[in-house]
Amino acid sequence: MEIIITKTAGFCFGVKRAINIAFRMAREKRKGVFTLGPIIHNPQVVEKLTEKGIVPIDTMRTKKDIRALIVRTHGIPLDVSQELEKKGCEIIDATCPFVKKAQYYAKLLSEEGYQVVILGEKNHPEVKSLMSYAGKHAIVVNAQSSLPRLKSRIGIVVQTTQPLEALKKVISDATAHAKEIKVYNTICNSTAQRLKETAHAAAKVDVMFVVGGKNSANTTQLTKLCKSLSVPTYHIETSSEIRTTWIRRAKKVGITAGASTPAWIIRDVENRIRDIGG
Amino acid sequence: MEIIITKTAGFCFGVKRAINIAFRMAREKRKGVFTLGPIIHNPQVVEKLTEKGIVPIDTMRTKKDIRALIVRTHGIPLDVSQELEKKGCEIIDATCPFVKKAQYYAKLLSEEGYQVVILGEKNHPEVKSLMSYAGKHAIVVNAQSSLPRLKSRIGIVVQTTQPLEALKKVISDATAHAKEIKVYNTICNSTAQRLKETAHAAAKVDVMFVVGGKNSANTTQLTKLCKSLSVPTYHIETSSEIRTTWIRRAKKVGITAGASTPAWIIRDVENRIRDIGG
Numbered sequence: 001m002e003i004i005i006t007k008t009a010g011f012c013f014g015v016k017r018a019i020n021i022a023f024r025m026a027r028e029k030r031k032g033v034f035t036l037g038p039i040i041h042n043p044q045v046v047e048k049l050t051e052k053g054i055v056p057i058d059t060m061r062t063k064k065d066i067r068a069l070i071v072r073t074h075g076i077p078l079d080v081s082q083e084l085e086k087k088g089c090e091i092i093d094a095t096c097p098f099v100k101k102a103q104y105y106a107k108l109l110s111e112e113g114y115q116v117v118i119l120g121e122k123n124h125p126e127v128k129s130l131m132s133y134a135g136k137h138a139i140v141v142n143a144q145s146s147l148p149r150l151k152s153r154i155g156i157v158v159q160t161t162q163p164l165e166a167l168k169k170v171i172s173d174a175t176a177h178a179k180e181i182k183v184y185n186t187i188c189n190s191t192a193q194r195l196k197e198t199a200h201a202a203a204k205v206d207v208m209f210v211v212g213g214k215n216s217a218n219t220t221q222l223t224k225l226c227k228s229l230s231v232p233t234y235h236i237e238t239s240s241e242i243r244t245t246w247i248r249r250a251k252k253v254g255i256t257a258g259a260s261t262p263a264w265i266i267r268d269v270e271n272r273i274r275d276i277g278g
Numbered sequence: 279m280e281i282i283i284t285k286t287a288g289f290c291f292g293v294k295r296a297i298n299i300a301f302r303m304a305r306e307k308r309k310g311v312f313t314l315g316p317i318i319h320n321p322q323v324v325e326k327l328t329e330k331g332i333v334p335i336d337t338m339r340t341k342k343d344i345r346a347l348i349v350r351t352h353g354i355p356l357d358v359s360q361e362l363e364k365k366g367c368e369i370i371d372a373t374c375p376f377v378k379k380a381q382y383y384a385k386l387l388s389e390e391g392y393q394v395v396i397l398g399e400k401n402h403p404e405v406k407s408l409m410s411y412a413g414k415h416a417i418v419v420n421a422q423s424s425l426p427r428l429k430s431r432i433g434i435v436v437q438t439t440q441p442l443e444a445l446k447k448v449i450s451d452a453t454a455h456a457k458e459i460k461v462y463n464t465i466c467n468s469t470a471q472r473l474k475e476t477a478h479a480a481a482k483v484d485v486m487f488v489v490g491g492k493n494s495a496n497t498t499q500l501t502k503l504c505k506s507l508s509v510p511t512y513h514i515e516t517s518s519e520i521r522t523t524w525i526r527r528a529k530k531v532g533i534t535a536g537a538s539t540p541a542w543i544i545r546d547v548e549n550r551i552r553d554i555g556g
Contacts, residue, residue: 168453172446181461185453 001277002269004201007059008194009257010266014096015040018073019262021094024053025070032067036060036080039072039094041216041262043237060084068092068176075099075129098160099126102186103133109155110135117141117150119170120159124217127159142166147173153197154178156257160188161218161259163195191218192261195225198256202226205254207247208233209271212258219258226256238265239272247276279528279555281548282479283549286392287535288488288544292374293318296351299372302309303348304330306388310345310553314338315403317350317372318538319494322516338362343555346370353377353407376438380464381411389412392460395419395428397448398437402495405437420444432456435474438466439496439537441473464465468537476534480504483532485525486511489547490536497536516543517550525554542549 011019023167025033026049035056038046046056057064060080067089071081075095078192084091095103105276116134119141120127127140131161141147143166154174158167164187174181202208212219214237226233231254234246247253252274258268289297303311304327307316313334316324320489324334335342338358346368349359353373362369373381387394394412396403405418412435415428419425421444432452436445442465480486486504489498492515504511509532512524525531531551535544 164454168450171449171453171459174443175446175461175463179463181449181459183453183459183461185457185459209298260333 001247001250001274003273004205004252004254005266005270006194006197006201006254006256008190008197009255010259010261010263012188012190012259014073014098014188018094018096021092022049022054022070023052025068025092026054029053030068032065033092034064034066034068035070035072036076037072038271039052039070041121041213041219041258042262042264043213043258045260046261058082061223071095073099073127074124074126076125077129077132079132096160097128098186098188102130102157102160102184105184105186106130106134106138106157109182111182112155112182114153114155115139116155116157117152117170117174118157118159118163119167121144121217124159125161126161130157141170143169147177150174150177152178153180154182156181156183158184158186160186161191161221162187163221164192189268194218194256194259195222199206199225199229201254201256202229202231202233205231205252206250207231207255208256209242209269209273210235210256210258211237211266212261213237216258216260219261222256222258223258236269239268240271242272242276249271250277253277279525279552281551282483282530282532283544283548284472284479284532284534286468286475287533288537288539288541290468290537292376292465293349293537296372296374297323299370300327300332301330301346301347303370304332307331308346310343311348311370312344312346313350314354315350319346319491319497319536320538320540321491322543323538323540334367349373350403351377352403353381354403355407355410357410362443371482373407374438376464376466377407380408380435380438380462383462383464384408384412384416384435387435387460387462388416390433390460392431392433393417393429395432395448395452396437397434397440397445398419399495402437404439408435408437419448421447428452428455430456431458432460434459434461435466436462438464439469439499440465441499442470442472454465466478472496472534472537476500477503477507479532479534480507480509480511483509483530484528485509486532486534487520487547487551488513488534488536489515489544490539491515494536494538497539500534500536505535514547519544520547520550520554522554525551528555531555
């Protein structure tokens with residue numbers, strides 16, 4: 001059996017950086033260091049960190065003694081970080097630098113008087129953080145949205161993990177509404193690259209494994225892509241989920257993984273498949 | 279026989295304004311007043327003005343004593359107007375205010391450091407005038423172009439008579455190249471409105487007449503549109519071209535006209551059709 005692992009499977013630059021920051025905090029053994037929400041969309045990594053004392057909290061309304069907060073790759077809303085600073089809580093900023101850039105552009109467009117349109121998923125924490133920078137007339141749309149009535153000067157920024165096709169569609173729709181459009185294409189290259197390599201691998205294999213958190217948007221996107229290419233595709237979090245029957249007759253197996261999947265989980269999956277495949 | 283004349287047939291705001299300026303000059307009987315190229319793409323109007331002493335010249339390299347020059351709706355390149363001013367020639371500016379706006383935005387985008395992309399027909403005088411404002415890295419593209427290698431910051435302006443679909447395509451293509459795109463949609467509403475009404479009329483009639491100069495881009499566009507809707511369509515300049523056989527069996531006849539077609543020519547066409555139709 002041949003196994004193809006995509007080169008871009010696993011941690012991207014921003015996630016690597018955030019995880020390094022979190023584990024460094026764990027090594028320093030400081031008291032009262034939390035993350036707001038899981039640091040990445042991967043339960044196994046979050047569990048490891050929790051064991052080492054870096055615990056995620058869901059809300060700031062807690063009785064815990066929060067002395068420092070690690071901001072995860074998605075960033076946090078401006079008002080939340082201002083509130084934290086007011087309370088004397090130290091902010092350890094692990095926001096992905098590409099998300100930071102998108103936040104900056106959202107703010108800039110708003111200051112330049114544009115109505116800011118954010119392409120992304122409304123409930124995603126990255127989009128919530130972008131919204132907080134985008135001024136009071138800002139709206140969130142996705143590729144399925146039909147645009148509401150817009151102002152005549154539109155500024156567009158994009159959740160970093162959106163596909164380029166979605167951006168093309170939204171710009172095209174906005175062109176019929178607005179007289180002036182300014183677009184910052186803040187789509188992260190690594191997402192596009194991962195999608196491209198995954199499609200390439202999926203076209204060559206009998207079975208495809210997508211490894212990553214079930215709550216990870218970019219992992220789910222990879223699964224969708226593979227399924228759309230009519231390859232039998234399994235979205236798994238760990239090797240323990242793999243059933244022998246899935247790969248019994250496969251000659252070529254592909255593995256890809258989301259940006260929040262650690263290398264050791266991918267290796268585990270590879271080993272398990274090799275064990276079954278013989 | 280029923281005759282449907284589109285409401286937007288004939289002179290648009292900018293053409294009306296330019297023609298008024300030219301005829302006012304004719305009434306003032308000043309010596310040495312010329313237009314650079316025909317004032318509008320309509321030979322009949324140009325002939326009338328020539329009779330009254332407002333003569334088009336093709337080039338500034340002439341032995342004629344040019345004291346004043348009427349700039350037509352399309353505008354003229356910046357360097358030409360600077361050269362004229364240097365020579366002491368008075369410029370009577372009949373550039374369409376919407377074209378002026380597009381020139382202004384081309385200049386603004388260039389000053390803001392964008393590589394300016396002009397959507398339009400390379401050899402059209404309006405596009406040539408826009409190019410002169412758009413900085414040294416500017417390029418012209420049309421809807422059929424595949425984009426060349428672009429810089430990462432792109433500014434787009436549009437020849438005022440381009441269709442919206444062409445703009446959507448160019449923006450969509452540019453999105454794959456550039457990280458930042460600023461678009462001024464300088465498409466003139468009256469063009470879009472005229473196309474829409476013409477399509478509406480063409481869908482209801484047995485024969486369609488498009489009245490206007492054979493060298494008029496927007497009239498030619500109307501003809502193309504009607505033909506694409508499978509209606510027998512005739513592009514004529516004057517009523518004298520109409521053949522009886524064209525409308526012998528028609529119950530409903532449609533008339534539309536380009537932005538440079540005067541009302542009296544449209545009336546003439548209507549009368550001639552009524553004469554034939556009985």
